[in-house]
Amino acid sequence: MSATINDVAKVAGVSTATVSRVVNGKGKVGAECRLRVQKIIDELGYKPNSSAKSLASNKKLNIGLITPKISMEFFGNLAAGVEAACRESDRSLLISNSRYEQEAEVNALESLASKGCDSMILHSDYMSNDNLIACCNKYPGLVIVNRFVPEIANRCVWFDNINASMQLANYVVNNGHTDIAFLTSIYRNRDPQDRLSGAKQALFLKNIFLKEPLIAESTANIKGGRECIKELLKRGNKFTAVIAYNDLMAVGAIHELVKNGYSVPDDISVVGFDDSIVGRACIPELTTVKYPINDMAKYAVELSIQLASNKGNTTNKTHLFTSEIVQRESLKLL
Amino acid sequence: MSATINDVAKVAGVSTATVSRVVNGKGKVGAECRLRVQKIIDELGYKPNSSAKSLASNKKLNIGLITPKISMEFFGNLAAGVEAACRESDRSLLISNSRYEQEAEVNALESLASKGCDSMILHSDYMSNDNLIACCNKYPGLVIVNRFVPEIANRCVWFDNINASMQLANYVVNNGHTDIAFLTSIYRNRDPQDRLSGAKQALFLKNIFLKEPLIAESTANIKGGRECIKELLKRGNKFTAVIAYNDLMAVGAIHELVKNGYSVPDDISVVGFDDSIVGRACIPELTTVKYPINDMAKYAVELSIQLASNKGNTTNKTHLFTSEIVQRESLKLL
DNA sequence: CTGTTAGCGCATTCAA
DNA sequence: TTGAATGCGCTAACAG
Numbered sequence: 001m002s003a004t005i006n007d008v009a010k011v012a013g014v015s016t017a018t019v020s021r022v023v024n025g026k027g028k029v030g031a032e033c034r035l036r037v038q039k040i041i042d043e044l045g046y047k048p049n050s051s052a053k054s055l056a057s058n059k060k061l062n063i064g065l066i067t068p069k070i071s072m073e074f075f076g077n078l079a080a081g082v083e084a085a086c087r088e089s090d091r092s093l094l095i096s097n098s099r100y101e102q103e104a105e106v107n108a109l110e111s112l113a114s115k116g117c118d119s120m121i122l123h124s125d126y127m128s129n130d131n132l133i134a135c136c137n138k139y140p141g142l143v144i145v146n147r148f149v150p151e152i153a154n155r156c157v158w159f160d161n162i163n164a165s166m167q168l169a170n171y172v173v174n175n176g177h178t179d180i181a182f183l184t185s186i187y188r189n190r191d192p193q194d195r196l197s198g199a200k201q202a203l204f205l206k207n208i209f210l211k212e213p214l215i216a217e218s219t220a221n222i223k224g225g226r227e228c229i230k231e232l233l234k235r236g237n238k239f240t241a242v243i244a245y246n247d248l249m250a251v252g253a254i255h256e257l258v259k260n261g262y263s264v265p266d267d268i269s270v271v272g273f274d275d276s277i278v279g280r281a282c283i284p285e286l287t288t289v290k291y292p293i294n295d296m297a298k299y300a301v302e303l304s305i306q307l308a309s310n311k312g313n314t315t316n317k318t319h320l321f322t323s324e325i326v327q328r329e330s331l332k333l334l
Numbered sequence: 335m336s337a338t339i340n341d342v343a344k345v346a347g348v349s350t351a352t353v354s355r356v357v358n359g360k361g362k363v364g365a366e367c368r369l370r371v372q373k374i375i376d377e378l379g380y381k382p383n384s385s386a387k388s389l390a391s392n393k394k395l396n397i398g399l400i401t402p403k404i405s406m407e408f409f410g411n412l413a414a415g416v417e418a419a420c421r422e423s424d425r426s427l428l429i430s431n432s433r434y435e436q437e438a439e440v441n442a443l444e445s446l447a448s449k450g451c452d453s454m455i456l457h458s459d460y461m462s463n464d465n466l467i468a469c470c471n472k473y474p475g476l477v478i479v480n481r482f483v484p485e486i487a488n489r490c491v492w493f494d495n496i497n498a499s500m501q502l503a504n505y506v507v508n509n510g511h512t513d514i515a516f517l518t519s520i521y522r523n524r525d526p527q528d529r530l531s532g533a534k535q536a537l538f539l540k541n542i543f544l545k546e547p548l549i550a551e552s553t554a555n556i557k558g559g560r561e562c563i564k565e566l567l568k569r570g571n572k573f574t575a576v577i578a579y580n581d582l583m584a585v586g587a588i589h590e591l592v593k594n595g596y597s598v599p600d601d602i603s604v605v606g607f608d609d610s611i612v613g614r615a616c617i618p619e620l621t622t623v624k625y626p627i628n629d630m631a632k633y634a635v636e637l638s639i640q641l642a643s644n645k646g647n648t649t650n651k652t653h654l655f656t657s658e659i660v661q662r663e664s665l666k667l668l
Numbered sequence: 669c670t671g672t673t674a675g676c677g678c679a680t681t682c683a684a
Numbered sequence: 685t686t687g688a689a690t691g692c693g694c695t696a697a698c699a700g
Contacts, residue, residue, distance in 0.1 A: 002447075004678085005678060006678095015686070015687045015688070016677085016678075016679090017688080020678065020680085021679095021686090023678095024679080027680095028685050028686085029685070030686085033685080033686085048448060048678070049389070049450075049676085050448055050449045051388045051389040051450050051677080052389050052676070052678040053679080055385045055386050055678075055691095055693065056679045056680080057678075057679055058679095071414035072410070073405070076404055076406070076407070076409075076413075079410075079413075080403065083429060083430070083431050084431070087430075092445070093430070094427065094429075095413070095427050096426075096427070097414065097417050110381055112426075113336075114381040115426050248615075254617070255619075280612075281585045281611075281612035281615040282617060283588070283589060283592055283617050285589075294405075339693060348670075348671085350671090350694075351696085352670060352671075353694095355670090362670085363669070367669080385694090386693030388676090389676045389677065389678090389694070389695095390675080390693075390694040391676085391695050391696080392695090393695095
């Protein structure tokens with residue numbers, strides 16, 4: 001098979017310890033000796049075996065990412081950010097899909113840890129706070145993305161959905177809307193709840209009450225967005241703006257509104273959430289909120305590496321990212 | 335740290351070999367002994383260290399995926415398929431982005447191999463056939479996705495872009511179009527070339543000549559699609575249908591056509607390629623060609639595992655996947 | 669059926 | 685500055 005440290009040592013006429021030193025740039029090695037060894041390394045195409053390396057040094061050089069579904073754009077962006085940061089830190093990235101199953105999340109954590117991941121990034125939708133806390137205690141290099149749990153604040157790289165949703169709702173109101181509908185996800189996990197409650201709060205402060213008849217729920221995809229609009233239209237309550245849980249639902253909403261003869265945004269405005277590619281694909285292009293997942297991913301990697309070397313030594317600092325409204329065409333401006 | 339095989343052996347009062355046997359289900363172990371050991375394993379939460387495992391057994395249990403950019407939907411789907419297959423085969427997935435850089439592809443291959451990936455899946459856009467052949471010789475478990483190189487036919491899991499493009503072009507012609515424009519990518523890698531030449535051939539067989547004035551090129555994204563239409567409109571040649579290199583360009587084309595007062599598909603039809611989510615987001619929804627990347631990914635994993643255990647032992651069989659037209663709304667039907 | 673032993677490839681003492 | 689020796693956690697003969 002491929003050359004080992006022994007082969008290099010033999011050919012170079014030195015000990016494996018010396019080869020190890022030149023490979024890792026640690027310890028003292030004579031200048032000419034270093035050159036000679038390096039030459040052999042290049043000639044033989046020697047690459048250290050990372051299993052042996054991590055076994056011997058008890059240092060893990062892998063970082064694990066657990067995501068519900070890597071094929072979704074949001075998680076793809078998360079993975080891309082993590083990958084970039086791994087590359088910079090000369091670490092390898094292991095990926096595991098949890099397919100929205102709580103048990104799979106826990107298994108993945110265990111599995112990745114045993115595969116030499118000292119740092120891990122977890123996007124968890126369904127694990128309870130207590131479970132999350134337990135996991136953080138068990139794995140010092142674990143970082144939680146897109147959740148905030150006060151007890152492990154320093155382990156959370158998160159985004160304030162409530163606040164972002166308030167911003168968005170205010171933006172809609174400030175552009176003249178008072179009859180506002182909200183499209184939420186049928187899956188009652190955190191994000192939809194937070195975004196709905198943020199919108200409610202913001203509207204409440206403007207003396208607008210977001211009540212049941214103007215809230216529709218369905219699956220968090222294009223089809224779900226269409227279903228919601230069908231339902232709202234059937235109910236017959238007036239609305240001039242729609243705030244959707246995410247861009248996919250917003251796009252579905254636009255489709256269904258157009259199909260029913262409404263013009264977006266002239267008759268009805270629609271805004272989404274995430275700033276995903278579908279928002280740029282639909283006509284009119286979608287006004288939405290940017291979720292800085294790529295930046296968060298990079299940050300999370302740094303944090304997890306630091307945590308892993310600190311043995312999870314935690315400060316009180318948390319890691320909160322903020323949003324930004326992306327103004328495009330689907331919200332009519334005053 | 336976490337429990338090792340030694341801890342389990344000590345507590346259970348057996349040798350490490352026995353523990354190894356029950357963990358791996360290999361060899362003979364007495365029934366009650368197995369139960370006892372298993373109990374200790376569970377109590378201690380023992381998880382085999384995979385570095386030690388692969389070092390000792392000289393078996394690699396990782397599979398590597400090299401992709402230009404994991405955040406793109408197409409590659410995300412590729413990754414998802416690979417991940418699913420890895421899960422079934424109880425292997426870990428390592429991911430590396432090559433960012434469309436040839437050198438990065440080679441580095442990633444080396445790096446992944448040294449990280450214990452005996453199986454690898456590579457999506458290469460820019461490596462030459464000769465390089466690809468060399469890599470396949472070097473890495474017995476390497477499978478190439480989305481390229482066909484005759485000399486290593488058995489290592490290629492591919493899709494016939496030329497043929498698929500011919501199908502699509504025929505479909506367009508059969509629905510009454512004769513004035514057809516083609517939008518291609520400014521990056522002259524394989525896929526755009528194949529799709530363009532496939533369209534040319536199909537049209538040629540119908541006595542339609544796809545000539546320069548009706549071919550526009552730009553970046554392979556939404557913006558590029560818009561640019562192409564701008565250019566075509568400026569040139570002033572008549573066309574009633576547009577075939578785009580991919581869905582993103584097709585969506586951009588639709589946007590620009592609509593902006594210029596054309597109705598799609600009533601005035602001008604547009605078709606894309608890939609069946610990506612943006613095609614379902616635009617209005618009208620895009621008629622396109624399904625690229626079965628998910629199936630191909632799963633297949634590629636099986637193949638690479640088999641190849642790795644065969645030491646690259648190659649048959650003459652190649653692995654070709656076929657396409658399917660996805661009929662939606664952006665092509666007016668006869 | 670079970671235990672003993674010898675490495676896998678490397679980093680890291682400790683001597684020299 | 686360099687080398688020899690040890691062990692990381694595990695598997696795989698080989699004995700018994």
